[in-house]
Amino acid sequence: MTSTIGSTVLGFPRIGPNRELKRALESYWKSRTGEAELREVARTLRTDTWRSLRDAGLDSVPGNTFSYYDQVLDAAVTFGAVPPRFAELGLNPLDTYFAMARGVESAPPLEMTKWFDTNYHYIVPEIGPDTEFRLSDQTVVDQYHEAAELGIKTRPVVVGPLTFLLLSKPQDGAPASFRPLDKVDELVTAYAELLGELHRAGVEWVQLDEPAFTADRSQADLDTLRAAYQRLGELSERPKILVASYFGDLGDALGVLASSPVEAVGVDLVAGQRTVDELPSVPGLREKTLVAGLVDGRNIWRTDLDKALTTAATLLGLAGEVAVSTSCSLLHVPYDVDAETDLDPQVASWLAFAAQKVGEVVVLDRALHQGRDTVAEQLDDARRRIADRAGADRVRNNRVQARLTSLKPEHAQRGDYANRLAAQRKSLRLPPLPTTTIGSFPQTTDVRKARAALRSGSIDHATYKQRMRDEIERVIRLQEDLGLDVLVHGEPERNDMVQYFSEHMDGFASTHNGWVQSYGSRCVRPPILYGDVSRPEPITVEWAKYAQKLTAKPVKGMLTGPVTILAWSFVRDDQPLGITAEQVALAIRDEVKDLENAGIRVIQVDEPALRELLPLRSSQHQEYLDWAVRSFRLATSGIAESTQIHTHLCYSEFGDVINAIVDLDADVTSIEAARSRMEVLDDLNAVGFGRGVGPGVYDIHSPRVPEAGEVTDLLKAALAAVPAERLWVNPDCGLKTRGYAEVETALKNVISATAAVRPAAG
Numbered sequence: 001m002t003s004t005i006g007s008t009v010l011g012f013p014r015i016g017p018n019r020e021l022k023r024a025l026e027s028y029w030k031s032r033t034g035e036a037e038l039r040e041v042a043r044t045l046r047t048d049t050w051r052s053l054r055d056a057g058l059d060s061v062p063g064n065t066f067s068y069y070d071q072v073l074d075a076a077v078t079f080g081a082v083p084p085r086f087a088e089l090g091l092n093p094l095d096t097y098f099a100m101a102r103g104v105e106s107a108p109p110l111e112m113t114k115w116f117d118t119n120y121h122y123i124v125p126e127i128g129p130d131t132e133f134r135l136s137d138q139t140v141v142d143q144y145h146e147a148a149e150l151g152i153k154t155r156p157v158v159v160g161p162l163t164f165l166l167l168s169k170p171q172d173g174a175p176a177s178f179r180p181l182d183k184v185d186e187l188v189t190a191y192a193e194l195l196g197e198l199h200r201a202g203v204e205w206v207q208l209d210e211p212a213f214t215a216d217r218s219q220a221d222l223d224t225l226r227a228a229y230q231r232l233g234e235l236s237e238r239p240k241i242l243v244a245s246y247f248g249d250l251g252d253a254l255g256v257l258a259s260s261p262v263e264a265v266g267v268d269l270v271a272g273q274r275t276v277d278e279l280p281s282v283p284g285l286r287e288k289t290l291v292a293g294l295v296d297g298r299n300i301w302r303t304d305l306d307k308a309l310t311t312a313a314t315l316l317g318l319a320g321e322v323a324v325s326t327s328c329s330l331l332h333v334p335y336d337v338d339a340e341t342d343l344d345p346q347v348a349s350w351l352a353f354a355a356q357k358v359g360e361v362v363v364l365d366r367a368l369h370q371g372r373d374t375v376a377e378q379l380d381d382a383r384r385r386i387a388d389r390a391g392a393d394r395v396r397n398n399r400v401q402a403r404l405t406s407l408k409p410e411h412a413q414r415g416d417y418a419n420r421l422a423a424q425r426k427s428l429r430l431p432p433l434p435t436t437t438i439g440s441f442p443q444t445t446d447v448r449k450a451r452a453a454l455r456s457g458s459i460d461h462a463t464y465k466q467r468m469r470d471e472i473e474r475v476i477r478l479q480e481d482l483g484l485d486v487l488v489h490g491e492p493e494r495n496d497m498v499q500y501f502s503e504h505m506d507g508f509a510s511t512h513n514g515w516v517q518s519y520g521s522r523c524v525r526p527p528i529l530y531g532d533v534s535r536p537e538p539i540t541v542e543w544a545k546y547a548q549k550l551t552a553k554p555v556k557g558m559l560t561g562p563v564t565i566l567a568w569s570f571v572r573d574d575q576p577l578g579i580t581a582e583q584v585a586l587a588i589r590d591e592v593k594d595l596e597n598a599g600i601r602v603i604q605v606d607e608p609a610l611r612e613l614l615p616l617r618s619s620q621h622q623e624y625l626d627w628a629v630r631s632f633r634l635a636t637s638g639i640a641e642s643t644q645i646h647t648h649l650c651y652s653e654f655g656d657v658i659n660a661i662v663d664l665d666a667d668v669t670s671i672e673a674a675r676s677r678m679e680v681l682d683d684l685n686a687v688g689f690g691r692g693v694g695p696g697v698y699d700i701h702s703p704r705v706p707e708a709g710e711v712t713d714l715l716k717a718a719l720a721a722v723p724a725e726r727l728w729v730n731p732d733c734g735l736k737t738r739g740y741a742e743v744e745t746a747l748k749n750v751i752s753a754t755a756a757v758r759p760a761a762g
């Protein structure tokens, strides 16, 4: 027996086409507006989204895709997983929710971490043996009613119980053997309660997201998946269930779900390259609806509809129903290409943002089920765009390709480390435990306003440049006053550490309004990497030179590395990522060389996204790490031994990439460590890392200022793991999201803590 779902998308952006939610949230957090205003903005955004999805012709409109902060946090609140330190605050539900996300003075926030291999960050639930799961919040049901009143019957989307627990962390103080997954039976009971309520509300379909199963999972986890969906499937009063997966192949989990009593399974046919071949041999699929993720939800290229239709046609006999969908939620792409006024029209014609992707889904579904001639015109239009992109001159640069072909192994090889160290000591003459920062200083409203004014034409370029120089001078003076050893210029001229570089390289396009949520109210505008990459002229050299002229101390040049530039851009899908990485690496290599020529003796190449791009399946790790490491080395090897290369890593657990960190061959690595109390140093020791290391001693993610005593303790812990000759002192990450008042006190405390443990120079 089959039950139809029809064309759909797995999720949709929610920050607002003009970042309405961002503004409403930030205004509410500053107590400039109240709860009612925030709720009204949210309601309007939901209404607009539902209506636009229905009007675009989707058969099934996803519900509950709105969130005030994050969908995993929403699930935690829905099922009562509110840790006591927040419940005890006695705040109203909305403020309790924000306290969990952002912390308050007396209760540090829940952790935040990368959502799989994306640049979206979710809030990590804390689960202990005593967590009592129960349906504690009616938002999912309420929003169903809200849409129903507009005449739109939505399909509520909720993070699935297994993914929820697999992404949670054990509460502090839980027994060492405890895993959140131990609580699956209780959580599934709470989900059953929700499904019952949804059924009574008239919900026909519910979507439970289980992307955790596109990563490697144990047999025990698969058995738990089977048991959970067996139980949910056997409920007599429930909506039909779609279990959605995304970001890769389900592997063995596909068979588990297909043989469970759920009605539909969603598969990612874009990131999941093997699924199409595996589908014919999956038992049980014929009784299911297959929700086929044919339109890429992670990237912004127009879909090759002919190719997608060919794939879709092979699926028709395999499942009871084939419904066309996106590969994942559209949360990861901007709203609408048509809102871009300044994009080159040719490049724009190759792009599909969320609105265009919804259109593609509708066309594909019609072509599949009603015949290609019902949408012949749309298919023709798509064909023209695909052909235009494939043949476009601007995509190819022969000089870049020739340079790539001529690369030799020595281009990715620096001299012997002992010689480098000696040459650098002589050149830099730093004290033991040198202090430095990660690069950015607070991005003040004035700095951002100056940039906005330059964009709108109300100030000219010379005025803008002078404002940035003033800011750089202020930052240099501040660092000298504080007594830091290796200074930075503070990065005021950068809107974003990736976007800024992309705006100065050929092969990239940038958007005006292409915002994508990164976490909470924070957004990024990922650049669009459409062609061969090159650097027409120096990017950072003038700023670095200016800063270095202001001080006798070494100023560290500051660049973003190739892997991070790729990770935070929309990348081309017409050549292997490793090739694109080499091109970006060569552009950065030119910049490194130019900085050196300009007298900059320390150059940092940031790779915070090194871990993020690690494939979800371990079978693909080595291939990725090979090109990732090679591209960093290509970027940093064209210089003298006396030039000191730093790198910076943050935002992740480093265990899986620890050998790659060694292989980067940087002279100094600064790495986030404050929250995990220097743990990473033991991991580095275990793999024989023997270079300079700056474990972060100041958690910059919250406005809290560390006491000097806390920093001293962290430094003592670091000194127990690393000899003083190799230890550097720095914060966890850049300071751009912080305010000057906190930063000054915090850095002062870092400096005095360093003085307290610093051995005499010898």
Ligand SMILES: Nc1nc2c(c(=O)[nH]1)N[C@@H](CNc1ccc(C(=O)N[C@@H](CCC(=O)N[C@@H](CCC(=O)N[C@@H](CCC(=O)O)C(=O)O)C(=O)O)C(=O)O)cc1)CN2
Pocket (backbone or CB within 6 Å): 119, 445, 448, 449, 451, 452, 494, 495, 496, 497, 498, 499, 518, 519, 521, 522, 523, 524, 525, 568, 651, 737
């Ligand atoms: N790409 C990227 N990914 C990353 C990070 C990162 O730094 N970059 N860090 C990690 C965490 N993610 C983050 C993502 C965004 C922000 C962030 O602060 N974003 C800013 C926007 C930064 C930006 O692009 N600023 C532009 C313009 C921003 C803007 O909205 N300007 C106003 C006008 C100016 C004003 O009055 O403020 C406007 O146009 O309306 C600039 O400085 O030029 C925000 O959402 O508020 C921070 C961390 C991981 N991923």
Ligand SMILES: [Zn+2]
Pocket (backbone or CB within 6 Å): 438, 608, 648, 649, 650, 651, 732, 733, 734
């Ligand atoms: Zn960082």
